[in-house]
Amino acid sequence: MKSQTVKVNNVFIDSIGIIVGKKEKEGPLGKYFKNHIKDSYFNQSSFELAQKELSNQAIKLAISKSRYESKDIEIAFGGDLSNQIFVSTSSINDYYFPYIGVYAACASFNLSLILGCIYIDNQLTNNALCFTSSHLGVSEKQFRYPNEYGIQKSSTNTTTTTGGVAVILKNKKDKVKISAFSLGRIVDVQSKNVNDMGTCMAYAAIDTFKVHLKNMNRKIADYDKIVTGDLSLYGSKVFHDELLSENYDLTGKYDDCGLMIYDLKKQDVNAGGSGPSCVGLVTFSYFINKLIKREYKRILIIATGALHSQISSQQKQSIPCIAHAIEMEVNYDY
Amino acid sequence: MILKSKKIENTIKENGKKRQKLLHIFKAFLVGGSIGMIGQGLYELYFNVCKLSKDNSLLLVSLTLVFLGVLMTSFCIFDNLAKHGGAGSFIPIVGFANAMTSSAMEGKSEGPIFGVGAKIFSLVGSVFAYGIVATYICGLIYYLFKVVI
Numbered sequence: 001m002k003s004q005t006v007k008v009n010n011v012f013i014d015s016i017g018i019i020v021g022k023k024e025k026e027g028p029l030g031k032y033f034k035n036h037i038k039d040s041y042f043n044q045s046s047f048e049l050a051q052k053e054l055s056n057q058a059i060k061l062a063i064s065k066s067r068y069e070s071k072d073i074e075i076a077f078g079g080d081l082s083n084q085i086f087v088s089t090s091s092i093n094d095y096y097f098p099y100i101g102v103y104a105a106c107a108s109f110n111l112s113l114i115l116g117c118i119y120i121d122n123q124l125t126n127n128a129l130c131f132t133s134s135h136l137g138v139s140e141k142q143f144r145y146p147n148e149y150g151i152q153k154s155s156t157n158t159t160t161t162t163g164g165v166a167v168i169l170k171n172k173k174d175k176v177k178i179s180a181f182s183l184g185r186i187v188d189v190q191s192k193n194v195n196d197m198g199t200c201m202a203y204a205a206i207d208t209f210k211v212h213l214k215n216m217n218r219k220i221a222d223y224d225k226i227v228t229g230d231l232s233l234y235g236s237k238v239f240h241d242e243l244l245s246e247n248y249d250l251t252g253k254y255d256d257c258g259l260m261i262y263d264l265k266k267q268d269v270n271a272g273g274s275g276p277s278c279v280g281l282v283t284f285s286y287f288i289n290k291l292i293k294r295e296y297k298r299i300l301i302i303a304t305g306a307l308h309s310q311i312s313s314q315q316k317q318s319i320p321c322i323a324h325a326i327e328m329e330v331n332y333d334y
Numbered sequence: 335m336i337l338k339s340k341k342i343e344n345t346i347k348e349n350g351k352k353r354q355k356l357l358h359i360f361k362a363f364l365v366g367g368s369i370g371m372i373g374q375g376l377y378e379l380y381f382n383v384c385k386l387s388k389d390n391s392l393l394l395v396s397l398t399l400v401f402l403g404v405l406m407t408s409f410c411i412f413d414n415l416a417k418h419g420g421a422g423s424f425i426p427i428v429g430f431a432n433a434m435t436s437s438a439m440e441g442k443s444e445g446p447i448f449g450v451g452a453k454i455f456s457l458v459g460s461v462f463a464y465g466i467v468a469t470y471i472c473g474l475i476y477y478l479f480k481v482v483i
Binding site: 045193198 | 335336337338344346349350352353354358362382404407408410412413415416418419420421423424429432433435436437439440442443456457
């Protein structure tokens with residue numbers, strides 16, 4: 001649908017705050033993460049408080065690197081996986097800016113960036129803070145089993161990344177800009193398997209990808225990388241193969257953040273990383289670096305979310321999925 | 335929108351199927367068998383060395399295994415064992431201890447009443463409920479066979 005894609009002309013990345021957990025720091029992208037926590041509690045008494053602290057620290061880092069002070073931030077968008085997105089909401093207790101909480105499961109971060117783009121590009125605000133966080137312990141507790149429960153995970157299960165990401169967008173020119181975005185549609189492939197969300201999310205990613213290319217009138221050659229959020233080992237294969245059968249050849253141009261952040265052979269993570277922070281951690285450390293160095297010109301980030309709840313999955317309802325895409329490119333005018 | 339096709343259905347089925355079945359069966363046999371052996375060893379210890387009665391020895395074996403299960407769960411060891419053991423580690427009584435302890439630990443941050451106290455049965459509650467129902471049914475069958483006939 002035409003209305004899904006919007007071109008934006010005036011949105012730039014101002015600053016980034018990233019903090020990761022121990023496992024992510026030990027992963028292949030470890031050198032890109034300057035801040036990390038040493039244990040999963042982060043000196044707090046519960047995992048929820050630890051995640052709140054992660055979110056808070058990421059925001060603080062982003063503001064400290066930014067040209068804006070916290071009182072100059074005009075609006076904030078945030079979301080995460082905790083019940084009623086409480087972690088995101090409570091992590092900005094200290095600040096005075098208006099806030100919109102978003103929920104799109106693991107695509108929450110892309111959705112908050114998209115909302116930031118809408119606000120800035122329509123000159124409603126000069127800047128926007130977009131943030132998310134996730135914590136393995138919090139997600140396990142909420143969506144799966146108690147953390148210490150001895151259960152054999154299925155090989156299709158993903159591991160929620162522990163970390164916080166905050167990005168400040170602005171309307172003043174800078175090195176990297178967001179040039180377009182596509183909002184996803186709900187895609188339901190009637191899968192009820194919550195242990196394999198990668199596969200059903202892949203179809204949502206395929207849909208958004210095709211819509212974005214068609215509406216933007218672009219070819220795969222126009223992009224240096226097509227990146228998906230957390231499709232896991234199995235979902236990313238579906239994404240790649242399905243598109244290949246429809247004559248979209250992504251060979252060498254496709255990466256999945258969940259597969260990049262962990263070493264699947266050495267680290268015990270089953271089918272890769274997932275969670276709302278997964279796509280943000282990889283995009284705003286590794287890929288943004290490539291864009292700043294001008295090694296890549298344009299990338300497409302497709303974050304996917306499985307929008308089920310614990311009750312819906314117990315009631316054996318199928319999993320509705322969504323994928324939001326963001327196109328980022330080098331700003332050669334800067 | 336709902337996407338439905340034979341191809342998608344097959345992909346979902348293919349990706350969702352259980353992998354490495356043989357390896358898992360073998361590991362479950364090893365872990366489950368070892369727990370059984372430890373139990374037998376404890377029984378020999380209590381019955382032969384400590385000279386306890388048969389009933390008391392059996393009771394103490396279960397108690398010791400439950401204690402070990404709780405201890406291993408609280409030191410975050412059990413889930414690493416169960417990752418390999420699968421059914422071999424959750425079928426024996428240690429698995430039951432783990433299910434209760436892990437749920438209670440998870441509820442700790444919500445306080446003693448709605449947290450630990452309420453959550454401790456979140457996984458094993460159905461074991462109790464259906465266990466009691468099953469004993470009623472078994473008792474009824476036993477009654478019909480032994481007493482009436």
